[in-house]
Amino acid sequence: MTPDWIAADWGTTNLRVWAMGPGGVLATAASEDGMGRLSRDDFEPALLRLIGPWLGAGVTPVLACGMVGARQGWFEAPYRAVPCAPLEHLGLIAAPVRDGRMTVHIAPGLSQARPADVMRGEETQIAGVLAGTPDFDGVLCLPGTHSKWAQVSAGEVVSFQTYLTGELFNLLSTASVLRHGMGLGWDDAAFDEAVSDTLSRPQRIAAQLFGIRAEGLLHGLSPDAARSRLSGLLIGAELAAARPYWLGQQVALVGNDRLSAAYARALAAQGVPAKTLDATDCTLAGLRTLRRQMETRT
Amino acid sequence: MTPDWIAADWGTTNLRVWAMGPGGVLATAASEDGMGRLSRDDFEPALLRLIGPWLGAGVTPVLACGMVGARQGWFEAPYRAVPCAPLEHLGLIAAPVRDGRMTVHIAPGLSQARPADVMRGEETQIAGVLAGTPDFDGVLCLPGTHSKWAQVSAGEVVSFQTYLTGELFNLLSTASVLRHGMGLGWDDAAFDEAVSDTLSRPQRIAAQLFGIRAEGLLHGLSPDAARSRLSGLLIGAELAAARPYWLGQQVALVGNDRLSAAYARALAAQGVPAKTLDATDCTLAGLRTLRRQMETRT
Numbered sequence: 001m002t003p004d005w006i007a008a009d010w011g012t013t014n015l016r017v018w019a020m021g022p023g024g025v026l027a028t029a030a031s032e033d034g035m036g037r038l039s040r041d042d043f044e045p046a047l048l049r050l051i052g053p054w055l056g057a058g059v060t061p062v063l064a065c066g067m068v069g070a071r072q073g074w075f076e077a078p079y080r081a082v083p084c085a086p087l088e089h090l091g092l093i094a095a096p097v098r099d100g101r102m103t104v105h106i107a108p109g110l111s112q113a114r115p116a117d118v119m120r121g122e123e124t125q126i127a128g129v130l131a132g133t134p135d136f137d138g139v140l141c142l143p144g145t146h147s148k149w150a151q152v153s154a155g156e157v158v159s160f161q162t163y164l165t166g167e168l169f170n171l172l173s174t175a176s177v178l179r180h181g182m183g184l185g186w187d188d189a190a191f192d193e194a195v196s197d198t199l200s201r202p203q204r205i206a207a208q209l210f211g212i213r214a215e216g217l218l219h220g221l222s223p224d225a226a227r228s229r230l231s232g233l234l235i236g237a238e239l240a241a242a243r244p245y246w247l248g249q250q251v252a253l254v255g256n257d258r259l260s261a262a263y264a265r266a267l268a269a270q271g272v273p274a275k276t277l278d279a280t281d282c283t284l285a286g287l288r289t290l291r292r293q294m295e296t297r298t
Numbered sequence: 299m300t301p302d303w304i305a306a307d308w309g310t311t312n313l314r315v316w317a318m319g320p321g322g323v324l325a326t327a328a329s330e331d332g333m334g335r336l337s338r339d340d341f342e343p344a345l346l347r348l349i350g351p352w353l354g355a356g357v358t359p360v361l362a363c364g365m366v367g368a369r370q371g372w373f374e375a376p377y378r379a380v381p382c383a384p385l386e387h388l389g390l391i392a393a394p395v396r397d398g399r400m401t402v403h404i405a406p407g408l409s410q411a412r413p414a415d416v417m418r419g420e421e422t423q424i425a426g427v428l429a430g431t432p433d434f435d436g437v438l439c440l441p442g443t444h445s446k447w448a449q450v451s452a453g454e455v456v457s458f459q460t461y462l463t464g465e466l467f468n469l470l471s472t473a474s475v476l477r478h479g480m481g482l483g484w485d486d487a488a489f490d491e492a493v494s495d496t497l498s499r500p501q502r503i504a505a506q507l508f509g510i511r512a513e514g515l516l517h518g519l520s521p522d523a524a525r526s527r528l529s530g531l532l533i534g535a536e537l538a539a540a541r542p543y544w545l546g547q548q549v550a551l552v553g554n555d556r557l558s559a560a561y562a563r564a565l566a567a568q569g570v571p572a573k574t575l576d577a578t579d580c581t582l583a584g585l586r587t588l589r590r591q592m593e594t595r596t
Contacts, residue, residue: 071515079516111512111515111516112512113516113517115505115509115512116509116512116513116515116516116517117508117509117512118511118512118515118516146475146508161505162505162508162509162512163504163505163507163508164470164474164475164476164504164508165504167474167475168466168470168507171469171470171473171474172462172466172469175469175473176462176465176466176469177462178462202500202501202503203500203501203535203538203539203541204539205500205503205535205539206461206462206463206532206536206538206539206540207413207459207460207461207536207539207540209462209466210415210444210460210461210462211413211414211415211460213416214409214410214413214414214415214416214460215414217369217409217414217416218377218411218414218416219411219414234504237503237504238504238505240501240504241501241502241503241504242504243501
């Protein structure tokens with residue numbers, strides 16, 4: 001089995017690869033060799049550990065997106081400035097490789113001058129959305145460690161905004177005083193109430209976080225409710241800041257886990273229906289579009 | 299040298315003790331045996347390591363405040379509910395000790411039912427403020443890992459509110475994506491602008507945090523400015539939430555470090571002059587008041 005080409009989603013913590021044939025995905029593999037743990041010389045061996053068995057006699061092209069193209073990554077793929085199409089094959093950067101059985105091209109991320117913002121990886125998901133819905137005109141929300149909101153119109157990313165929500169949740173729930181009394185379960189009512197709290201009075205977020213601990217000590221707030229409340233307070237604060245993005249707009253969520261469901265629930269409570277697209281599907285569709293652009297060029 | 303009594307400030311991360319004589323402090327000692335790293339049976343040995351040399355033939359009373367009285371501490375000193383005087387010797391809890399050369403009493407913290415809140419240690423500092431200014435009527439701000447704002451009137455704590463500001467700063471500056479490009483220096487202008495940003499538009503805090511990283515990548519925001527901006531955004535958000543406490547009020551800060559100076563600067567920009575009292579002085583004054591109450595009782 002030798003694939004036509006190989007798609008790679010290479011983020012800070014993970015590397016996922018897909019062997020692509022004429023009919024679609026032939027095989028897939030993944031490792032925890034994310035950009036965050038690799039030095040410059042480690043990238044090629046990390047990639048070969050996963051795709052080595054797929055390489056044949058010819059030269060197989062690899063198309064990668066994500067933090068692999070950051071300054072601290074394998075090879076820097078300079079940001080493209082919005083407004084612009086999310087992906088453009090002319091922006092691809094060839095990474096230097098020693099193994100002659102493959103070429104590696106890295107997709108650049110996007111930047112926005114004011115307010116200053118950057119993304120790497122999400123632009124590929126956005127391109128995937130546009131591949132499926134070329135006339136999409138509206139707002140995309142991509143929840144995650146650093147969730148992104150993007151305004152998309154006429155095939156271009158017009159503007160976007162990043163929120164630290166996911167990273168704040170991870171740090172507060174595992175490394176702050178709030179870690180005492182955090183459960184693993186979920187409580188819809190506690191989540192809904194918390195979203196409403198910070199969405200209506202965002203200035204109170206700084207006070208309400210410690211309140212989770214105090215409610216546990218004094219009034220027996222359950223660990224599951226505490227976790228849901230923390231998530232709700234942070235997502236509510238994000239929605240308060242992102243209001244110009246979603247108010248009166250068509251919103252699509254790009255995700256594949258409980259987090260996206262939580263965002264959809266919070267938006268629905270504000271009267272904003274949001275459909276959810278699978279993040280992995282979007283990444284693959286985006287890289288596939290890029291691959292087609294390259295072939296057309298050749 | 300045998301002290302009349304021993305004062306102890308026993309928090310989550312540190313233990314500090316003072317040998318007290320008729321004229322004041324005879325000696326002082328400190329260790330990193332904070333409550334957070336001790337099991338129940340470790341407290342007495344940890345204390346004796348510091349004060350052992352001070353104990354004589356008689357029985358020396360030790361008066362302690364802080365997290366040592368938490369449920370996970372040496373011995374639980376149940377919270378006293380506000381409104382109430384910050385300290386009251388009748389609320390003292392005797393910890394069980396094996397060494398006959400000392401007695402140990404722990405000062406209880408304060409609780410507030412709605413909004414749920416708790417403090418342990420700060421009540422002693424507040425008592426110290428009142429010892430020096432018995433007719434203090436106004437607002438105290440005690441910056442720190444968990445900063446507290448307290449409304450004090452007629453010798454009682456009327457209400458209080460805790461903010462996670464210090465812990466958020468520590469986590470974000472050392473463990474989040476913002477740790478890249480964080481300096482150790484300070485930039486007043488960057489701090490001032492950030493305080494103003496979140497104080498006037500607190501709903502944007504979730505977006506502005508990631509902006510620090512993006513400004514560094516795209517526009518060369520200096521590491522010192524990045525650190526000052528993070529501090530300013532978080533303190534601004536705290537001030538936005540604490541506005542009912544400080545607006546048009548007499549405010550005194552209880553602290554002893556650069557953090558208090560930053561709060562004073564932020565408040566001054568809002569036209570609120572704040573005097574600063576030394577936190578250690580206040581803790582000692584509070585424990586001294588408690589000691590006098592005990593002697594009067596005897």
